[in-house]
Amino acid sequence: MMFRSRFLAAALASLLTVLASGLGPAARAQTDPLPSWNDGAAKQAILAFVKQTTDQASPTFVPPAERIATFDQDGTLWVEHPLYTQIVYCLEQVPALVRQKPELAGVEPFKTVLSGDREAMGKLSDEDLLKLLSMTLTGVSVDQFRAGARQWLETARHPRWKRPYTDLTYLPMQELMKYLRASGYKTYIVTGGGQDFVRAYAEATYGIPVEQVVGTAAATKYGYDKDGKPFLTKEPRLLLNDNDAGKPEGIYLMIGRRPHAAFGNSTGDRQMLEYTTAGNGARLGMLVLHDDAVREYAYGPAQGLPDSRVGTFTQALYDEAKAKGWTVISMKSDWKRIFSFEP
Incomplete structure (x- = not known):
């Protein structure tokens, strides 16, 4: 019984030493921060x-x-x-925006986005992109926008990695x-x-x-x-x-x-x-x-x-x-x- 008590005491002392150092064996072995x-x-x-x-x-x-x-x-x-993530987000908001404002369906750049022609969308000018950003990122409360962005990020997937x-x-x-x-x-x-x-x-x-x-x-x-x-x-x-x-x-x-x-x-x-x-x-x-x-x-x-x-x-x-x-x-x-x- 005495041997057992001494063994437990020694083990406890060793554990306390490790805890006091703030690092377990795996952490001590991993010293490279990069x-x-x-x-x-x-x-x-x-x-x-x-x-x-x-x-x-x-x-x-x-x-x-x-x-x-x-x-x-x-x-x-x-x-x-192949595109900034926020641009992808804005492009995917266009159909919902056009449902709310049908008059945009025949107006550029919304017409091109609705066509689904990726090559044509890739040629949109900076002015066109700014128009898309302005129309799809405004007009809602900040809380609605945040919730919508988070919901989109939960379901959206990158075309290459599908993640x-x-x-x-x-x-x-x-x-x-x-x-x-x-x-x-x-x-x-x-x-x-x-x-x-x-x-x-x-x-x-x-x-x-x-x-x-x-x-x-x-x-x-x-x-x-x-x-x-x-x-x-x-x-x-x-x-x-x-x-x-x-x-x-x-x-x-x-x-x-x-x-x-x-x-x-x-x-x-x-x-x-x-x-x-x-x-x-x-x-x-x-x-x-x-x-x-x-x-x-x-x-x-x-x-x-x-x-x-x-x-x-x-x-x-x-x-x-x-x-x-x-x-x-x-x-x-x-x-x-x-x-x-x-x-």
């Missing part, structure tokens, strides 16, 4: 940046309140081809955001996409709360329902075009601090990276280059990749990145895995 990244310049740049800005002995230490990291979404955090769009987030970027948050950084989405649309799923998909989403924003109008309950209606009036120069403008307006790290993938992110890396101290600017046609898509036209209207990454942007010390992330070379569902 396991889906290949060892290389991109991964080392991230690790070095975090060490430089979180070590109090470092001359480039960043106080916790100033640790801000901003991420573009489409093409940076999840798949943006929900929210499954198509990049595992290496998910790891990066978690690593930054564990290091005291606040992670923000700064996107040219609709702010309300991204807010409908950002927290569940990325762990980023709605107040840390900055996007293209339309006006809202305050009113009352028949029972006197107040609500907000989405209005067809643009408040912020959060793309190109609108990104640093939106960051200042909504965040109020210059980021220390910024991540993008296209010409629409150029000014955000310029603004971020122009600050004092350690700064990190990174761009995702889609160069893996087998596991995802390949487009540029930087480095001789196919040109693309969606997520354009020009050679001029690539050259600027090299000149200014921004890191270009190669999907093909830098990422071991792209999606969590990959073996």
